[in-house]
Amino acid sequence: MTKKIPLLILGAGIAGMGAAWKAKTTGIEFKIIDISDHAGGMMQTEYVQGHTLDQGPNSCVQSPTYLNFLKYLGISNQVVKASAQGKKRYIFQKNGVKSVSAFKDILLGNWISTGGKLRLLIEPFRKKGTANDETVYDFLKRRIGKEAVKLLVDPVLGGIYAGDIKKLSALTVLHSMKIGEQRYGSLFRTLLNNRSASRVITNIQGGFSTINYAFEAKFKDECLLGHRVECITPLTSGFEVVVNGTRFLCDRIVSTLPTHVLAEIISSSSLKSHLNKLSYAPLCASSYSLDKDHSAISGFGILIPSTLKKTIKGILFASDIFPGRAKDGERNMTVFHSTPQNEDSINSELEEILGTQQTYLLAQKTWLNAIPQFEIGFQDWKQHLYKTIPEGMFLAGNYLGKVGVSDVLESGYNLRL
Secondary structure, eight states, rough: OEEEEEEEEOOHHHHHHHHHHHHHTTTOOOEEEEESSSSSSSEEEEEETTTEEEOOOOEOOOOHHHHHHHHHHHHGEEEOOOOOGGEEEEEETTEEEOOOOOOOOHHOSSOOOOOHHHHTTTEEEEEEEEOOOOSSHHHHHHHOHHHHIIIIHHHHHHHHHSSTTTTTBBBHHHHHHHHHHHHSSSSSHHHHOOOOOOOOOEEEETHHHHHHHHHHTTTTEEEEETTEEEEEOOOOOEEEETTTTTEEEEEEEEESSSSSHHHHHBOOHHHHHTTOOOOOOEEEEEEEEEESSOOOOOEEEEEOOGOOOOOOEEEEEEESSTTOOSSSTEEEEEEEESSSOOOHHHHHHHHHHHSSEEEEEEEEEEEEEEEEOTTTTTHHHHHHHOOOOOSHHHOOOOSSSOHHHHHHHHHHHHHOO
């Protein structure tokens, strides 16, 4: 059987949703295909024993495009903003959990040496480097000193990208800082000259799966869920795409598939080889309940420097940030680690970090290919990718340089279809 359609969107995660929204509002006939029975990709929510648990993204920095999308879906009234507790941030050091909610916490903290603080303070007077790309570690060590990078930057960026800052590209991961150094001469002056409105961190009632359900309802005529894309073959004009044994002929394709998945189904050997050069970091999210009345730390979460060699990379106090997500009398938190671990091992580290308390594992989700690694050479890889893809193919997704929910949505919505 052969079907003809102007546009196929591959992948119904948040990037695919953005592309579908653009196509629908501009009057383009299309189908959106996903191997899962549900839209959302990594945006998945579980409901366990009275707890609401996001197992992929846990929050979203609000943007006008994101809010307009929720309005289009009819769920803008269900946005939940982070509570005041969400402003409290912590880092675990050798001498315990330390607050890093404000710059004064760093200057007054006993976890960084006087020399390390002075090195941080003289950053505006350091000579600027070249515009060439360098690792995040090399860039920031040059700007703020090795100690601050090891104790502060490593856990923060490690928590976002689940990667090694000695490999990550500064020009990609810290683009505005890298460019700002060349323009203003320092990071502090860059921050002063690029001040913007405070970031508004949000989620949505019922977790991110609420978006998935609303999308499926709004786009029910366009969704082909539970369908596997088997092969993509560029033609002289357009593409042949085999889906669950059915042959589709289309003029254009939007691929939001992870690079390793697209590589499996694209017929071009050169494109296949290039896509496979990008690596992904694994991530495991374990959700725990704990007693609400316990004196444990509360706030946004706790990050752990890689130098401490812990299994746990970070802890997010989900129900502190977004109240109403835990069973009465309890809290819940998400513990992030790179690979599945024995529960006793995680509990031992939780006791060391949070103190003695009773925790209970509610759910666990492992993402083998969670976060793309933007290592040195990524910008060249990306440029070559755009030169290699066939005419009529468009790309969107978190592997293009930004991993936030709003950014990935916009990577699909901003395509010129």
